[in-house]
Amino acid sequence: MSPSHFRPLLRPRTFTGANGAFSAFKQPSSFHAFRRTYTTKRTPLSTTKTVVKSTIAITTLALFGYYSTDSRAAIHRYLVVPALRVIAPDAEDAHAFGLKALRVLWDFGLHPRDRLGIREEDEKEPFLETYVWNKRIINPIYISAGLDKNAEAVDALFALGPSIIEVGCVTPEPQTGNPRPRVFRLVADKALINRYGFNSLGSDYVARKLRERVLRYAADNGMTEQDVLDNLPASLYPGKLLAVQIGKNKSVSEDDIEGVKEAYISGVKSLGLYADVLVVNVSSPNTPGLRKLQSGNTLTELLSAVVAEAKKLEKKEKPRVIVKISPDESSKQQIEDITSAIKRSGVDGVVVANTTLRRPDTLVSPPHLVHEAGGLSGPELFDTMRDLVREYRRRLPRDKEIWASGGVSTGQDALDVLKEGAGVVGVYTAMIYGGVGTIGRMKEEIRDIVRTTIAKKTGDK
């Protein structure tokens, strides 16, 4: 339409209708009259005021956006975490809501993030980087299994600053797990008890989610899917790794060793292409009989089968295989059996450890919570886990990596287990109580401790 089409509408007309203001809206000339009567006349001063107000509003919004997308902003720890507890009294609801929010915010680019991004760490903070299997990773902190069981928010979680995310546990077939409620907060102890029982959307679903990431990356970068699989870490980020944890369905009896092997092998087949590391879970306390798989020959047989299957995957660098063990199998004989299975099967390492069925006397939460069935996680696990890491490090050759998981909540905790010989350190429960900035804060603490130690040493000379 050319401007001339509008000309008749702009032509002044005399309006004589009886409908007052309503009619005035319909008639352009009366509309101008109406505006003249009811709107303030724009002066240069009022225009300036509007501009200033808008600028202040936009700047405030932008600053708030910048502030709230910083994972370490106090708002996340001191407002979001307590608010979530009130809004969602059931810990599982709160978790589901939190994970979904992270994913949606990621989609809009408004997700919280650790502002010490990869580049800054590379250039300015080299003392955070470490090596697993001689591969450089940007820092030693990872997110333990269970936080993102179905690979729903992998990228949003990477943005919080860990070097590794362990997705899962994934079972071959979808299963709902135990009846709810099945996660309990022991707030006074900053601990959790969970008896999820491997609720999983199944390996097909998770494989699809992970493959979608690969395909998106390939399309965005003009690569083929196989190029991405062969030339990039499965995390799709330099210096970061993606671990996928595999388990078995409850319906497969632990006494049927062939059935058990088949279940784990099917996990390798569907998920192995999308993993830098496959974690074999034989230590959840919530799947009846699962922990029996940790005994001597059974464990060797199972792990050997998984390692053999992982070697058959069609990608240049095959995923490493590690096994996650329970902290409750801690007698000398049990540790001996497990280390021997690790050595004989050819797995690349061990995650020490899962949640515990024990209930230390030091817990201060109300007894009805403390005695809920399930695995306990949080700070009460720390000492046991650190002692086990020391024990496994003593018994295992250096090429077997140890991933430490259990009650780590500060940078000092992380350094303590790294000193005992762990390669990387996992967190889960600390994030539930500390929010999205937990990993960033831990890394900052590590840096500060390392810096102070270096400064002292150089000062002493």
Ligand SMILES: Cc1cc2nc3c(=O)[nH]c(=O)nc-3n(C[C@H](O)[C@H](O)[C@H](O)COP(=O)(O)O)c2cc1C
């Ligand atoms: C709610 C919840 C779910 C978990 N799910 C899994 C899981 O699926 N597989 C697994 O190996 N560990 C699972 N874990 C154990 C954690 O990965 C971790 O090993 C354990 O909680 C100890 O670490 P933390 O004290 O830092 O939480 C779960 C823990 C919690 C609290």
